[in-house]
Amino acid sequence: MNSLDIRTNLATEEYLLNKWDKQEPLILFYIQKPSIIIGRNQDYYAELNLPYVLKEQITVTRRLSGGGTVYDDLGNLSYSIVTQKGRAFGNFKELTQPILTALQQLGVQANLTGRNDLIVEGRKFSGNAMYQKGTKLFCHGTLMYDVNLAVLPQALSVFPEKLKANNVRSVRSRVTNLKPYLTTCYQQTTAEFRDLLLCQLFAVSDLQMIQEKQYQLTSYDKSQIQSLVTSRYSNPHWIQGNHQLATYTVKQRFPIGTIEVRFELSDRRLHQVHFYGDFFNQETPTDLEKALEQAPYELTALTDLLKTFDLSRYFGPVSAIELANLIYKEPQL
Missing domain, CATH: 3.30.930.10 (Bira Bifunctional Protein; Domain 2)
Structure with a gap:
């Protein structure tokens, strides 16, 4: 060209x-x-x-x-x-x-x-x-x-x-x-x-x-x-793009790339969840972000919710427990 x-x-x-x-x-x-x-x-x-x-x-x-x-x-x-x-x-x-x-x-x-x-x-x-x-x-x-x-x-x-x-x-x-x-x-x-x-x-x-x-x-x-x-x-x-400032941020390097999650917490429930990173995806994680709105901030509940999604289409091969552990780990304020 x-x-x-x-x-x-x-x-x-x-x-x-x-x-x-x-x-x-x-x-x-x-x-x-x-x-x-x-x-x-x-x-x-x-x-x-x-x-x-x-x-x-x-x-x-x-x-x-x-x-x-x-x-x-x-x-x-x-x-x-x-x-x-x-x-x-x-x-x-x-x-x-x-x-x-x-x-x-x-x-x-x-x-x-x-x-x-x-x-x-x-x-x-x-x-x-x-x-x-x-x-x-x-x-x-x-x-x-x-x-x-x-x-x-x-x-x-x-x-x-x-x-x-x-x-x-x-x-x-x-x-x-x-x-x-x-x-x-x-x-x-x-x-x-x-x-x-x-x-x-x-x-x-x-x-x-x-x-x-x-x-x-x-x-x-x-x-x-x-x-x-x-x-x-x-x-x-x-x-x-969507530059979302958030109170809480968690970030981790996986074999599939870096995943960063930004979110708000109120009464131990998630709000305004957004994913960023250098992962390869077939679909943008918009549906997942919506599904996490008001989800309980609790490891088992997060894992069960994430298991209902084909996460590989959003991030590549990452498991529900890996992503739940990332979201649930101590966030940076």
Whole structure:
């Protein structure tokens, strides 16, 4: 895609997910100016160093998928695979394999680790996320090729438990760029790296050989994409989301990601419950939040209530007792 605006690129991705009806997967590559993309379930104000972001005029938006906040600039290559394989939701091993294979063919000994990270020599260069709609989904992620890594710790705020889980002390020490791991002949611009990766993915020596596979956006497509930019990706209500201040907050790092719960208590009953975090979900937990309204603040009662929900659709594989224990543990005032 030719746009350097993350809002247009995410809108294009969403539009093509809705439109794409072929069995053959669609792959998108896009590069953008400095931008921060917040995960679907995260708190805008908790993820950013806002004074720095505003001073540097970094574009901020929110995506449809869960997961954590990422920073992109012109040294990052983002990718998205649109597929009919809705059943593959959460299967990062399957959907990132084409990217990993292409990188390995270029001499980068990359692999998948944890739930959704691609690493080389123990350091992360790619975070990935998924969004499902009906029988279709997209799996998308970053490929940090030549990103200005000094910006990351200044622009983003990271939950300390996440760093501890990865045995690192800072964001900067956890991540790396791909460029140093490529031979000199492959150390090109980000756009040239994109073209090189495409050739590897399609097993061709020149992009002209797969030109007929390229989908060309029509004028109608572009108008629909612009509508999505306006209604969602540049809309402050979508970007800033539901920032709920609460008297009580509990937060924990699980294998599926961080879950934070904010709520009020009155007469030992829950009120105004809201979930935040970098978990991956097929549904937003709105129904669960409503069900917890006026629920007894008691461990057994909470567990029994949570057992009536398929929590995996809201958070991934987390049990009712685990979530009840989180809500019931001593909250931070």
